[in-house]
Amino acid sequence: MRGSRSSSKGTNLKVGSHGCPSFFKIYLGESSFSCERTLVPRAFVEAHEEKLFQSSWALKTEDGGLRRVKIERHGTDSFFCQRDWEGFARDRNLRFGDIIVFFLVGISEFEVMIFSQTTSCRIVSPPANKTAKADHDAFTSSSSDDDDDDEKIIKAPREGRRSKRKSSCNYAHASGSGSSKRSKLASGKGIQVKTESTESEMEEGFQMKRFSNVNLTAKFPYFEIVVKKSHKESIFVPMGFARETGIIHEKVIKMMSSENRSREKVEIHRVNNNRVLLVKGWGAFRSANNIQVGDKCSFTLLNPNSHGTMRLLVKKLPKC
């Protein structure tokens, strides 16, 4: 599914730390609505025309992989050939929001660095014959506490003493770091701790995770939740997300689906001064998109800094 349709937006010119000219693109995957091709920044092409072939470029990744991509020219614009770009995305296991940095290191030769949007860390792709399990692990790496330096969870730094607790952005889930310690502690206090999913939940094919997964560092901030029974007519927005993105001050948000292009205006209710609920419109949107209990969904804010109505892209994720 991933990489079945690809495009990207948000390019900027940069200069690599090692002096090579560079640019980056953000992978929007199949969730992009438009059928636009994948544009190479015109300014970059113009600035380095003498080092760039007209027909194809070589992309080298950090794991030693090499892929040639055809370049299509239309007027003054250059595009990655859609099929090659999709192939590259598939090979590299790109995810929505991943950042791809291209360093021009030779004649039509680029070194490519990929940063995971989820972990804000560099991704070095596993060998090409990786298993589906490995795919899944990579996909869910943001919620595991493995020792891979490239996929470490970035923890928020400790702030001043007794500082107010921030939201659990980019933190590990309950099954992650510190759970064993907490289990001991909790059992000592007679509190039942649920650090692992129950059998019934496993049978249903998903793990009930109490907390949502929030990423505010991405260009397009997002949060992910597993839809529960109680989300039939309303759904909570994590407070950290609501505050940082300004949703907390909004009355209405436009919700759009990555799958069938349906759109719905959803009312935002402020509860108790410390809760933010998506209410009217959510139910209809959920039905229209066949979002059911147990489905894992990501909610990506497409226009975090605009003054108009905020737009939230909803995407069903594979169940874990």
Add this chain to the structure above:
DNA sequence: TGATTCTAGGGTAGCCGTAG
């Protein structure tokens, strides 16, 4: 450094008001 305590915030059951 590990154990313990504190506490902000997420999740949800259930109450209450309103409409049909």
Add this chain to the structure above:
DNA sequence: CTACGGCTACCCTAGAATCA
């Protein structure tokens, strides 16, 4: 009376702070 939606109180989690 019933269904529905809004709201609140409470429980629980887990990061941060503190202490031995």
